[in-house]
Amino acid sequence: MRPDGEISVTRYTFGSDERAAERLKSISTVFNREARKVITPYINGQTPALALDLGCGPGYTTTMLAEVSGADRTCGLDQSAEYIRRASEAFPHLEFIRHDVTVTPFPARPDIIYARFLLSHLTDAVSLINRWLGELAPGGLCFIDEVEKVVTTVPAFQTYLDISDRIVRSGGGSLWIGSLLGQGDYADCEVLYNERDRLPVDDRDAAEWFYPNTVILWPGSELVAQHLSTDEQESIRGELLRLQNSAAGQSNITWYMRRMVLRSAV
């Protein structure tokens, strides 16, 4: 929180109700597996005192971080009171604190920081990471997992992605923040890993993740109405419902994730 107790005006555009939380849970089943692969080798049998999950949402990244880091304490930070409440209920053994991650100092000094699908929603992402590095204990690790691009041959997916990009930009962010992060200058730290990872996803999974926003966000959105008629919106919803029933293993959509591991100066 800011010193006056107000949470900052950063605008997260994808909601925090039950359906939004379920959506993040489903996304985590695929993306947590990949995150573990990157994080595990850097933990190297040590027991960090504190791991912080920045922009933890309903807590599915926090529980992954707790398991893979083996930290004594793992704590999720999020600006959404609703997500903090949901996460605390779902994972009572972990800690969750309402905090705007653009505000430093953090509530405690971490040995590990993790952030996924967060920096798309924030401005000045590279300088923010630099500030986060200053929050780490000496030799602490910062893991970043953000989207660089999503490539698809399915028109309904492409339209959904174009609209999502507009929605995120209207909130001051950038959906495809990954490449900018990969090229950033990070001071007083060692860049241990900075790669673009390719992750093909089944059409049925992508359709399941995309559909909720078309019924939660799209109907009341002027921005969506400016770009898609109600018939076009309905046709995309129909196509996403159809794709949810496609065969396992059918994949016409691929995520390209920018994954970075930075170690703060000792």
Ligand SMILES: C[S@@+](CC[C@H](N)C(=O)[O-])C[C@H]1O[C@@H](n2cnc3c(N)ncnc32)[C@H](O)[C@@H]1O
């Ligand atoms: C797409 S969700 C990702 C949640 C989680 N990291 C995951 O991958 O499942 C982005 C989260 O960032 C949070 N968020 C956005 N801006 C924030 C800020 N300035 N401070 C703290 N949390 C923020 C939102 O409330 C939301 O829970």
